[in-house]
Amino acid sequence: MTTPLHDPVAKITERVYKELEVLHALDEPKSVTGLQQELDWSAADVQGIVRRLEAIDAVVVIAGRVKRRSTTI
Numbered sequence: 872m873t874t875p876l877h878d879p880v881a882k883i884t885e886r887v888y889k890e891l892e893v894l895h896a897l898d899e900p901k902s903v904t905g906l907q908q909e910l911d912w913s914a915a916d917v918q919g920i921v922r923r924l925e926a927i928d929a930v931v932v933i934a935g936r937v938k939r940r941s942t943t944i
Contacts, residue, residue: 893910893930896909897937903921903935
């Protein structure tokens with residue numbers, strides 16, 4: 872018996888790479904709109920990624936601006 876892993880692993884890999892792209896773009900605090908424009912992604916995608924990064928304490932949103940916390944990758 873085998874378990875097809877390609878699809879789940881591909882989804883996780885894509886998510887992690889997008890999270891890393893957002894972290895990389897946060898060389899200084901930026902608005903979600905600024906991130907959306909810089910990365911050329913939809914608002915929903917950027918908001919979802921920012922929420923996930925907030926949940927793991929990698930970023931904080933203060934006064935509408937996303938700030939990267941000190942993280943070890």
